[in-house]
Amino acid sequence: MSCSMELTNLETAVAYMFSVFMSKQGDNGKMDKWDFKEVLNKELPSFTKGKCGDEIFRSVDLDEDGYVEFREFALLVATYASEHADILQALVAAYKSA
Ligand SMILES: [Ca+2]
Numbered sequence: 543m544s545c546s547m548e549l550t551n552l553e554t555a556v557a558y559m560f561s562v563f564m565s566k567q568g569d570n571g572k573m574d575k576w577d578f579k580e581v582l583n584k585e586l587p588s589f590t591k592g593k594c595g596d597e598i599f600r601s602v603d604l605d606e607d608g609y610v611e612f613r614e615f616a617l618l619v620a621t622y623a624s625e626h627a628d629i630l631q632a633l634v635a636a637y638k639s640a
Pocket of ligand 1 (some may be wrong): 604606608611
């Protein structure tokens with residue numbers, strides 16, 4: 543195993559996803575609805591366009607505790623990626639041309 547801390551692009555993407563969650567989690571280690579909706583608008587607008595933040599929150603909060611845990615957040619991102627090939631292709635094209 544390498545001792546280098548150089549990250550691959552995929553590791554960077556996963557680390558960024560975790561850092562987004564960490565920046566908005568409360569003292570209980572979870573994201574409340576207000577911060578979750580802010581993250582949706584700021585970080586995932588391509589996937590959430592035209593959708594209701596409250597509905598997304600209800601579908602993401604799998605244990606129905608009123609908060610989003612990292613596991614629930616990661617599942618949301620993975621679900622968006624796996625179920626929206628059209629959006630992903632547009633994002634990849636934009637990424638490659640940047
Ligand atoms: Ca929850």
